[in-house]
Amino acid sequence: MADSVSSEEVAVISNTDITSTESENNIINTMVERGTALLRKLEINVAEAEKRTGKNTVNMQETYTVYLIEIRPAETEGGTPAAPDTLWRRYSEFELLRTYLLVTYPYIIIPPLPEKRAEFVWHKLSADNLDPDFVERRRVGLENFLLRVASHPVLSNDKIFFLFLTEEKGWRDAVLETGFQDKADSRLKSLSAMFRVKNPDKRFTALKQYSDELNSVISQLLRIRARVADRLYGVYKVHGNYGRVFSEWSAIEKEMGDGLQSAGHHMDTYAASIDDILEEEEHFADQLKEYLFYTDAVRSVCRKHELIQYELEMAAQDLAQKKQQKEELATGTVRIFSLKGMTSKLFGQESPEQKESRLAALEQSIQEGEETVKEKNTECQQFVRAAWDDIEHFKEQKDKDLREALISYAIMQISMCKKGIQVWSNAKECFSKM
């Protein structure tokens, strides 16, 4: 509380009154601060949303929303702000971009898109995709997505991303031309749990576990938060009934009448205030949701790593087998039971020429195998290094963003309390004048 704060801490507290939008801006500004080359050049906004109707793939009329992306050159000194370049994109195009990024940069935690359908809603909140509030929150979410990609040290340099922002018509072809869909299979394979790794990397195991825990806890939190919102709504709204009854009562009173009547108005104000309060809280829910969806991306990276490691292990195993075979062939000893060994025992040794050619083939195979292992090893090394770089970056970002979110949540609560105190103090004054 302000009174007990020393002078050094005053500067810190000055932030108490920032609104949730300002807090969001803080996060965005930090992204811009981190200064990728892209963001140094451009300013990116998702400015508007519009409804369109058109024929879909099965030739049926459908209504969908498009979002306006604005690109401006970053502020130059003494220059008038230039007119922005704009283009319209719909949600499915964003999804395509993201899939491309997921496949092309499997070692990066790709920022998530805002939810496709409204989930974790409390009853007054619309679950309709065309609802203006939902569309607005989605617009904000899409802008956030673009800024996150644009501020990522690796992703911001991607050509397809740049085209997404600048090339309205030709973009789709450009994406498909990259042939990323071929790699998509590999990614899908990694997501299915069909293989087991012999020596799992402990760091990745821990990360996957953490990611799963985070996913679970945020889901829980969002669910309960929706129920809490519902209940709080009920509490506030019932107070509105006081407004009515006080008004009716004041009609039969002489001296008490005025006080009752005005107090009644304050009760109405109180009941109405919950709508704004809960709308603002949705912003907090959106921030949590972003990280909920981030956990999917983290999981995806971990699984991809597992696949690569599995492939490396398989290659190494394969190589070891071949070397084993060569040794057996060379020394004639059969260390491990094999059908070949048995048959040669039963039907006699092969001729030296046969043996030679077999040895040569094996030698070739071993060389190829060694190459493969080396490649896989490199691939794995590169993946791990790049991934951990990104993971550290992600962890820092997560800690910072979530702390900001909690602060802005606390600020919202304080604002709600202040409003409550205001209204009830006013009512109290009216009552005391009865």
Add this chain to the structure above:
Amino acid sequence: MSISAPRGLASSGQKPITEILHPLSAAEEPLSPGPDVTVSGGRDKEVGLTNGTPVETPSPASASVLFNRLQLDDDLDSDGRDPYADTETHDLFVTVDDPKKHVSTMETYITYRVSTKTTRIEFDLPEYSVRRRYQDFDWLRTKLEDSQPTHLIPPLPEKFVMKGVVDRFSEEFVETRMKALDKFLKRVADHPVLSFNPHLNAFLSAKDLNKRQGLALLSKVGESVKNVAGGYKLRVRPPEFCAMGEYLDTFNQKLGTIDRIAQRILKEQSEYLTELREYGTVYASWAGSEEELQRPLEGVAGCVTTCCGALEDMSENMGQDFLPVLREYILYIESMKNVLRKRDQSQAEYEGRLEAAVLRKQEDRTPIPAEVEKCQDKMECFNADLKADWERWQSNKRQDFKQLLTGMADKNVTHYEKCQAAWESLITLLQDKQTEDKTKSEGRRYKGHEVNPDSEGHHADQNERGVAAAASKPDDTYVTAAARL
């Protein structure tokens, strides 16, 4: 119009209390003047006095006497102050305090100390201190209602409490009840008529309240009003009493609505509280899997818990302070309506008898019997008492509701203040950490975490280093195993 205490008369000590009769008593009739006085509409009670006819000292609070007092003591209420304030009895002070629990084999109950200080001669001693329990207060109120049927008796706190829902022996419940009992007794003691009731005297002074004894003499008093000859129907209720009746009906309705709203709010708050508690625990469990975020998350969990506590306190208060007072008023209104009805009966009887008497007079020149005059007296006393008490009741009601609603608003303000304080201290905690971290991370940024856009060559170097380093890295056991092969 304020009814001032008949100080002079009371302490002139003509008669012991047991012999001072209620103005409406059917026994001796000190009030009716001699038969030679003509009956007229608004009879002036001063007739007896101006005639020089000695009149027995009337009851200290009969309407006529009060009227006299008004003319003498006009100045008392001229400043228009709240009649509930101390413009009245200054010779009887009562207090209810010091609750104590009594445990016996049969039952457990609470008694309160009732202290009295008085200069009235109706009391043998100037000071008393007795212990009474709720039952005793209830007895007193019933006796007052019975013996003073033309007056509005102040309400008592609710008699029945649901065992298991409310703790009858909790400090807060006892405290609330005691305050209500104190208010009740003070209002009775301040009332110009009720304060002289012998049952009150017994209540305040007797060592053992023998409730069955009931001071039989005066029980007749109630009878006179109760046993109004039946069969009389009121034709027209005077407008001022109509207004009272209508007011009571509407007010009753509104109170019922408020009671329902308050209960609904409590229910909603209770359900909200359940969800909120779970909400807090999720933050706490999240904190368990975090490092940097552990303190902030625990902080949030703590705030939520504090808010839960604050809400619990407020709800408890509402249940204990707010709802009981509402209900007590609803009961009170019922008893007031009864008084109104009795007043109606008294008027009906008078009008009925008068009509009959007038008819007979027209037939055979019989003078209006004294009975009819007695009825008129009764009625007029009743009306006057009721009107006076109505004003007093309105004023008390205003006080009570002002206090009740202000209290409710206050509790809400306190609740929000507690919550705000909790969240504000969390922000201090979080923002401190933030500046701390900012300086830390600024340093970290230059430690080579930045990735260059032209990373091709960079990665190539890393490859070589990577392979070489593989052998030494404990995590990459699979690689070393492969290399060994």
